[in-house]
Amino acid sequence: MILRLRQLAALAMLAVLELYRRKDLFVVFLLAMVILLPLAFFEPFGVSGASRYINELALLLIWIFSIIIGLGVSARLFPPEFESRTIYPLLAKPVGRGTVLFGKYLGGLGASVSALLVFYLAYALLAGVRQGAWFTPVLLQAFLLHVGFMTVLSSLALLGSLVLTPSATLTLCGLTTAGMLAFGQRLPALAAAQTGPGRSVLLTIHWLAPHLEFFDMRQRVVHAWPCVDGWACAAVLGYAACYAALCLALASRAFRRKRL
Amino acid sequence: MDTVVIQNVSKRFGNTLAVDNLSLAVHPGEILGFLGTNGAGKTTTIKMLLGLLSPDSGRVRVLGGDPCAPAARSRIGYMPETATYYPYLNLRELLFFYGGLCGMTRSAVRARAEMLIERVGLGAAAGRLLRTYSKGMLQRAGIAQALLHDPDLLILDEPLTGLDPLARIHFRDMILDLREQGKTVFFSSHELSEAELICDRVAILKQGALVVCGAMQALAGDGGQNLERVFLKVLEADTAREVPA
Numbered sequence: 001m002i003l004r005l006r007q008l009a010a011l012a013m014l015a016v017l018e019l020y021r022r023k024d025l026f027v028v029f030l031l032a033m034v035i036l037l038p039l040a041f042f043e044p045f046g047v048s049g050a051s052r053y054i055n056e057l058a059l060l061l062i063w064i065f066s067i068i069i070g071l072g073v074s075a076r077l078f079p080p081e082f083e084s085r086t087i088y089p090l091l092a093k094p095v096g097r098g099t100v101l102f103g104k105y106l107g108g109l110g111a112s113v114s115a116l117l118v119f120y121l122a123y124a125l126l127a128g129v130r131q132g133a134w135f136t137p138v139l140l141q142a143f144l145l146h147v148g149f150m151t152v153l154s155s156l157a158l159l160g161s162l163v164l165t166p167s168a169t170l171t172l173c174g175l176t177t178a179g180m181l182a183f184g185q186r187l188p189a190l191a192a193a194q195t196g197p198g199r200s201v202l203l204t205i206h207w208l209a210p211h212l213e214f215f216d217m218r219q220r221v222v223h224a225w226p227c228v229d230g231w232a233c234a235a236v237l238g239y240a241a242c243y244a245a246l247c248l249a250l251a252s253r254a255f256r257r258k259r260l
Numbered sequence: 261m262d263t264v265v266i267q268n269v270s271k272r273f274g275n276t277l278a279v280d281n282l283s284l285a286v287h288p289g290e291i292l293g294f295l296g297t298n299g300a301g302k303t304t305t306i307k308m309l310l311g312l313l314s315p316d317s318g319r320v321r322v323l324g325g326d327p328c329a330p331a332a333r334s335r336i337g338y339m340p341e342t343a344t345y346y347p348y349l350n351l352r353e354l355l356f357f358y359g360g361l362c363g364m365t366r367s368a369v370r371a372r373a374e375m376l377i378e379r380v381g382l383g384a385a386a387g388r389l390l391r392t393y394s395k396g397m398l399q400r401a402g403i404a405q406a407l408l409h410d411p412d413l414l415i416l417d418e419p420l421t422g423l424d425p426l427a428r429i430h431f432r433d434m435i436l437d438l439r440e441q442g443k444t445v446f447f448s449s450h451e452l453s454e455a456e457l458i459c460d461r462v463a464i465l466k467q468g469a470l471v472v473c474g475a476m477q478a479l480a481g482d483g484g485q486n487l488e489r490v491f492l493k494v495l496e497a498d499t500a501r502e503v504p505a
Contacts, residue, residue, distance in 0.1 A: 003363040010360025014346065021348035021389075084344040089405060092310045092338035092415075093361040094330035260312045 007095050008103040015107020016114075019073055028072075029115055032065045036122045041129070051130045052222050058126055059218045062119045063146075067177055069115050070150050074108045074157035075169045078255075087260065098252050101158070105248060109154045113147055120146075133224070141227045142217035148240035149215035153177060155247035156210060162254040177212055184213035210243050261324055263288050263413050263444040264309060269318030271304055271468075278304040280468035281318070286413075286446055291439055293455035294448040295491065296465035302448045303341065305465075306417050309446070310338055323413060334362060337411035339402045341418040347391030351382055351401050354390060355408055362409040369408070376404040381430065395422035403431065407438075414438060415446045420454055432458055456487040464494050471495070 019025055039054050081087040090100065120143045128134035156176070160169030183190070191202035214236045219225070227233075264286035271279040279301040286292045296302050307313040308320050311328035325332035345354055352373060359369030377386045380400040385393065390401065399422050406414060414435075420428055435445055435458050449455050455462060456476065463473040472479065472494045479490045 006360050006363055010357050013360075014349070014357050017353065018346060018348045084347075085340060085342060086345055088307075088310075088312065088340045089338055089345075089358070089402070090361070091312055092333060092336065093358060094334035094363070095361045096330065260307065 004099060007099050008106060011095075011100060011103025012107035012110055015077060015104050016111045019108070019111040025069065025073070025111070025115065028065055028069055029118065032061065032119055033122060035061055036119070036126060039126055051127075054130065055123075055127060055222045056218065058123055059221060062116075062123060063181075063216075063218070065119060066112070066116050066146065066150065067153065067174070070112045070153040071157050071170055071173050071177075073112050074105070074154040075161045075166055075173070077104045077108050077158060078161050079166050091260070097255050101248065101252050101255050105154060105158055108158065109150060112150050112154060116143070116146060116150060136221075136224070138217070138220050138225065138227050141233060142221050145215040145217055145233065145236060148237045149212055151240045151244045152210050152212065152215075152247070155244035155251070159247045159251040159254065162251050162258065176209060180209055180212045181216060184209070184211050211239070214239060261288075262286060263323060264446060265319075265321040266305070266309075267319045267321075269305075269308065269315040269320060271301075271308065271313065271315050278468050279308070279315070282465075282468070282470055283318075284463055284470060284473060286444055288444055289439060289442045290460040291435060291445040291447055291458055293459035293462035294446060294465070295450075295452065295455060295462055297495065298450075299467075300465040301468035302465060303417060304468075306338075306415055306446075306448060309415060310336065334409065335412045337406035337409065337414045339399075339406040339414075339416045339419050341421065344398060345390050345401060345405075348389060350389055351377060351386045351404070354401065355405060358405045358408055364409060372408055372410070373404070376407055379434065380404045381427065396424055396427055399423055400427065403434070411443070413444045413446065415448075417448045418450065419447070420449060420451050428454065452487045452491055462487065464491060466495055471497070 036058055039058050081090065091097065120139070124134050124139060127136075127139070133139075153173070157169060157173050160173055164172065187202055187206040191199050191206060194202060217228075220228070262285040264284070266282055266284045269279055269282045270277065282301070282305065294302055294305070304313065308315050309322055309327055311326070311333060314328075320327055322332050323335050327333065327336075346357070349357065355373040355376070356366070356369050359366075359373070364372070377383055380403050382397060382400055382404070385397060390398065393401065399419065403419065406416070416435075419431065423431060432454065435447070438445060439460075447455065447459060459476060461473065461475050462479065464471050472490075476487070480486070485493075
C-alpha cells in the first residue's frame, strides 16, 4: 500500500512538474488573467450596475479556458511517453500499468484543478471589487462542481489519447464537451420529437455521453440564486466519479492492450 | 539457478517472425553479450525479459520469476537504446521519480542518486533540465537510472551509443565493477570490440534465431580470431551451433 502510494505520488508529481514547466500552460493562464482582471473595473455601455453581464462573461471565459487546459493537459499525458520511448524504462520499473495510468491521471487533474482554482480566485476578486460578494457559498459550490466536471473531462481525454491520435482526441472531446453543454439537457426532448433511427441515435447519446451540463452552475452564480441541495450536489459528484472510473477502466484496458 | 532463462521462445508480429524458438540462459554474475544485426530480434527479446511483451510460445523466467511480476522487476535495471527521458526534469528529479516508482525512500534515493551522478560524471549538470543534455549525457543519465535501485540484473540495450571514448572507458570499468559485485549483465550491442572486452559469453542472433552462444575464448578458437571475424563467420553460416563454455 505504501509502495503504491509512493508510486502514485511520483507519477502525479512528474505530470504536474512537466505541465508547469511547459510554457503553454502559462500562456492560457496569463491570457485568462489578462481578460478576467480588467473586467473587474469595466463598465459596459457606461452602466455601472451591469454586473451580471460581466459575471456571465467572466464565467464563460473560465469555462472555456478550463476546457482548453483540461483537454490539453490530459490528452498529452501519454503520447509523449510513446514518442520519446520513456514508456520503456517507466514500465521496466516495478510499477503496474494501472498505477501508471492512475498516477498520471491524478497529476493531470491536479494541474488542471490548480489552474481552475486560480481562475475562481480571480473571479472572486472580480465579484468582490464590483459587488462586494467575495466568496459566496454558491461560488464555492460552483467551483466544487467544476472540479467534478474536470474529473470527467480529464478521464475522457486520457481515454481518447490511448486509442486515438492527439488531434483526433482533442477534436472529439472538444465536440463532445461543447455538444453536451449546449444540448445535453434537451436530448430527451429532441429524441421524443424524432422517429426511427434518429431517435435511437439521440437516445444512445443521451445514455452514453457524459452529461457535462450537470456541472454547470453559471446561471446560479450570475443571478445569485441559492445553492443546490446537498444531496443533488453529492449525486452529481457521484456521477462524475462513476463516469471517470468507467473511462479510466476503459483506458486501463486500452493501455494494457497497447503494443509496446 | 540461472538469472535469465529463455526456453523455446517465439514472437511474431504479423508475418514477421521476430524471435524464432530462442533458448538461452544467463548465469549469475556473468556478462552476456547479446549481439546481432539490425532487426535480429534483440530488442524484442529484451522487451520479453522486461515483461513488456509476452512471447507467443515458450517461457521466460527472470531471477526465478515471471518478468511481468513487480517482484522480479524490482531487481532488474534497464537502460533503453534511445530514451530522451523527461525533457522538463533535471537529473536529480528524474532519479527521485524513478526511485519513487521503485518504492525507495527520499533519503535512500538522495544518497544513491548523488553517488551515481558523480559516478557517471554528471555532477556539474545534475541541476540542468534534461532537454539541454547531449546524447552522450542522456546515455549516462540512463545508466544512473538503471543502477538507482541497486538491481541484481542489469539489461543494457545499446548502452554505448553516443558515448565519447572517455565515457566508454568509464562505462566499461563500471560494468566490470558490477560483475565483481556479483551482478549479472545482459548486454545488447552492435559494438563488437566493446563486447569482446567485457563479456564473458556472447550470444549471436540472426533473423530471430540463436546462431551461436559461448564463451569468448571458445568462440575465438585456436586461431585467436577476434569477435568481428567470428560474427561475420556465424552470420554467413546457416546452422546454429552451441560452443561449450
